[in-house]
Amino acid sequence: MGGYLAMELLRFTTAGSVDDGKSTLIGRLLYDSKSIFEDQLEAVKTASERLGNEEVNLALLTDGLRAEREQGITIDVAYRYFATPKRKFIIADTPGHIEYTRNMVTGASTADAAIILVDARNGIIEQTKRHSYVASLLRIDNVILAVNKMDLVDFSEEVFDKIKAEYTLIAEKLKLKNVHYIPLSARNGDNVVNQSQHTPWYNGSTLLRLLESLPVKEGLDNLPTRFPVQYVIRPQRDEFHDYRAYAGRLASGRIQVGDRVTILPSFTESTVKAIDEADKSLHGAFAPQSIAIRLSDNVDVSRGDMIVKSDNLPAVDANISLLVCWLNHRPLSIGAKYIVRHTTDEAFAIIKDVYSKVNINTLEDIAGDKTVKMNDIAHIQIKTSKPLKYDLYAENRITGSLVLINEATLETVGAGMIVKSFEEQTFSI
Amino acid sequence: MSNRLTHLKELESESIYVLREVAAQLEKPVLLFSGGKDSIVMAYLAYKAFYPAAIPFPFLHIDTGHNFEETIAYRDELVKKLGVKLIVGSVQQSIDAGRVAEETGVNASRNKLQTVTLLDALAEHKFDAALGGARRDEEKARAKERFFSHRDEFGQWDPKNQRPELWNIFNGKKQLGEHFRVFPLSNWTEMDVWQYILQENISLPSLYYTHEREVFERDGVWLAYYPFMQLKAGEEVVRKRVRCRTIGDITCTGVTISEANTLEDIISEIASSRVTERGGRSDDKRSEAAMEDRKKAGYF
Numbered sequence: 001m002g003g004y005l006a007m008e009l010l011r012f013t014t015a016g017s018v019d020d021g022k023s024t025l026i027g028r029l030l031y032d033s034k035s036i037f038e039d040q041l042e043a044v045k046t047a048s049e050r051l052g053n054e055e056v057n058l059a060l061l062t063d064g065l066r067a068e069r070e071q072g073i074t075i076d077v078a079y080r081y082f083a084t085p086k087r088k089f090i091i092a093d094t095p096g097h098i099e100y101t102r103n104m105v106t107g108a109s110t111a112d113a114a115i116i117l118v119d120a121r122n123g124i125i126e127q128t129k130r131h132s133y134v135a136s137l138l139r140i141d142n143v144i145l146a147v148n149k150m151d152l153v154d155f156s157e158e159v160f161d162k163i164k165a166e167y168t169l170i171a172e173k174l175k176l177k178n179v180h181y182i183p184l185s186a187r188n189g190d191n192v193v194n195q196s197q198h199t200p201w202y203n204g205s206t207l208l209r210l211l212e213s214l215p216v217k218e219g220l221d222n223l224p225t226r227f228p229v230q231y232v233i234r235p236q237r238d239e240f241h242d243y244r245a246y247a248g249r250l251a252s253g254r255i256q257v258g259d260r261v262t263i264l265p266s267f268t269e270s271t272v273k274a275i276d277e278a279d280k281s282l283h284g285a286f287a288p289q290s291i292a293i294r295l296s297d298n299v300d301v302s303r304g305d306m307i308v309k310s311d312n313l314p315a316v317d318a319n320i321s322l323l324v325c326w327l328n329h330r331p332l333s334i335g336a337k338y339i340v341r342h343t344t345d346e347a348f349a350i351i352k353d354v355y356s357k358v359n360i361n362t363l364e365d366i367a368g369d370k371t372v373k374m375n376d377i378a379h380i381q382i383k384t385s386k387p388l389k390y391d392l393y394a395e396n397r398i399t400g401s402l403v404l405i406n407e408a409t410l411e412t413v414g415a416g417m418i419v420k421s422f423e424e425q426t427f428s429i
Numbered sequence: 430m431s432n433r434l435t436h437l438k439e440l441e442s443e444s445i446y447v448l449r450e451v452a453a454q455l456e457k458p459v460l461l462f463s464g465g466k467d468s469i470v471m472a473y474l475a476y477k478a479f480y481p482a483a484i485p486f487p488f489l490h491i492d493t494g495h496n497f498e499e500t501i502a503y504r505d506e507l508v509k510k511l512g513v514k515l516i517v518g519s520v521q522q523s524i525d526a527g528r529v530a531e532e533t534g535v536n537a538s539r540n541k542l543q544t545v546t547l548l549d550a551l552a553e554h555k556f557d558a559a560l561g562g563a564r565r566d567e568e569k570a571r572a573k574e575r576f577f578s579h580r581d582e583f584g585q586w587d588p589k590n591q592r593p594e595l596w597n598i599f600n601g602k603k604q605l606g607e608h609f610r611v612f613p614l615s616n617w618t619e620m621d622v623w624q625y626i627l628q629e630n631i632s633l634p635s636l637y638y639t640h641e642r643e644v645f646e647r648d649g650v651w652l653a654y655y656p657f658m659q660l661k662a663g664e665e666v667v668r669k670r671v672r673c674r675t676i677g678d679i680t681c682t683g684v685t686i687s688e689a690n691t692l693e694d695i696i697s698e699i700a701s702s703r704v705t706e707r708g709g710r711s712d713d714k715r716s717e718a719a720m721e722d723r724k725k726a727g728y729f
Contacts, residue, residue: 410603
């Protein structure tokens with residue numbers, strides 16, 4: 001039990017095209033790690049029989065909605081949970097079809113690792129590139145290329161090596177950081193949880209062992225300190241008459257009592273007087289802890305402000321370059337005004353220009369085309385109604401990300417990652 | 430050197446972040462309190478999120494009239510301790526007012542009727558966010574739920590048209606008459622909840638620990654016997670030592686034969702269990718998409 005109380009959390013996403021066996025792989029991970037209960041298995045058995053499947057279809061464990069079961073597809077991001085004695089895992093299971101790029105981006109936004117599935121018989125296809133592009137775009141630290149259905153190519157080392165060689169080039173182009181390759185068969189369980197007898201030539205880890213050992217959020221607390229103020233705590237009680245604390249979750253870095261801090265956007269300076277975690281006072285805290293900070297000076301701080309250490313400030317600017325993934329069926333409109341939500345801050349934004357669009361199948365830039373439709377990824381320029389306090393997405397996933405909201409429908413329509421200005425960079429690959 | 434939070438600490442931090450977002454973004458939130466362990470943990474996290482200020486929203490309990498008396502006693506003591514206002518929505522009143530019709534037959538339950546009482550209570554008090562203790566690991570339809578789940582004027586959930594939720598940015602914007610269901614415990618599993626209760630030493634209603642009571646077996650599930658429950662031919666009331674793994678309406682909450690009387694016992698019992706906690710919930714067994722259908726209509 002001491003082990004359980006000391007476990008870490010790893011969030012990963014899975015991407016693959018319709019027939020790559022993604023749901024079967026997740027079903028296999030849950031089943032072989034004994035995370036499936038009897039009543040769940042019983043329900044899946046019954047459903048498999050009703051749908052005319054000969055074997056128990058592990059994919060049915062994950063397809064939750066009626067329409068998904070009927071059409072045999074995954075529509076929305078589904079979250080799955082399992083644990084081993086080492087780690088708790090959260091899977092964001094995303095549908096792989098092209099219309100669902102937005103779901104893939106959603107699942108990838110919180111992931112520490114991505115499993116990208118390929119069918120050993122087909123090798124790398126356009127969708128593999130698309131999934132890899134999303135992993136690169138969202139800056140997922142670890143990518144696992146799971147070469148599935150090895151049983152259908154006689155567990156051939158040659159087939160595996162060829163796919164690996166081809167993908168290595170893509171990974172280089174996309175600047176993927178840590179890439180791992182595993183030959184497996186989700187249907188039969190080879191190299192998923194248990195080492196396969198059929199791949200004596202493979203001496204790497206099984207998928208589960210790898211997931212248990214990948215580094216998670218390494219160095220998040222070593223990044224510059226960013227504390228977006230979420231809520232001001234002011235108790236209406238006599239015993240806490242002068243108590244005033246700024247509540248929030250540390251986006252990155254660490255903070256200690258006595259640290260010299262700057263409040264943005266006012267650039268006021270103060271010192272950390274106390275750090276509270278409910279009824280406990282802490283000497284220091286690190287990301288992603290939720291805390292409340294009290295300052296030595298009576299300064300004006302409200303929701304949307306950011307407290308940072310004075311020795312390392314973020315950019316404070318209203319002209320911002322973004323890579324945006326469009327999430328809505330109404331296309332992006334140049335010159336239009338949107339609501340922008342960035343950390344705990346909110347402002348308006350006007351779309352100034354669309355520089356280029358990325359063809360996510362060929363990974364090429366499309367210049368001149370300024371229409372940005374659902375599932376498109378484009379490099380755009382916005383101007384906000386007040387300066388945002390931000391870092392580049394490549395350096396900080398929390399202070400470098402924002403969403404655009406349609407002012408009329410109030411739907412979330414765009415996911416933005418802050419990049420260097422168009423003149424300074426070309427992200428194309 | 431890199432510091433890392435344990436998974437329980439990270440889940441706690443995420444939930445507190447969500448609770449504070451609700452208080453900051455919405456005007457009139459309410460916490461749905463059922464008396465079950467998940468809503469107890471949610472209430473505890475809300476206490477932590479705003480301390481030393483009071484929790485800035487009231488609690489709403491939808492009382493089916495078929496609640497365990499231990500649940501009600503625990504509820505009343507907790508709201509007194511936390512100093513929050515309690516609102517009770519009564520299913521009995523909805524029945525008396527002709528808003529819903531009581532189910533008939535041996536499997537009659539007021540569980541589904543709660544939806545109408547809940548939506549009525551949200552409308553009456555003009556609540557714009559209802560915080561629920563539901564977890565994504567509970568059920569397949571819940572696995573697709575957002576933290577901030579948008580509901581239309583009819584309280585309906587449209588699973589195919591949900592707002593994308595990226596990073597930790599929540600969009601709490603809504604049109605007049607619409608509301609949100611917010612689930613701070615989305616990423617917790619049953620085991621996480623129990624481990625957290627142990628770690629934080631949170632007190633629970635006695636129902637969760639072993640006790641002797643009158644029970645009968647139906648379709649392989651043990652149910653607590655109360656005089657308003659109809660027995661089928663061949664069903665027999667016996668006394669056994671049991672405990673609740675989940676707590677809901679009496680008519681659909683299965684109990685487990687158990688001797689567990691400490692949190693450590695409960696955790697090892699769950700670790701070796703081969704059935705999910707909702708395995709004892711007959712409301713989910715009505716059809717394969719029972720939860721999806723109830724959720725679309727506005728259920729918790």
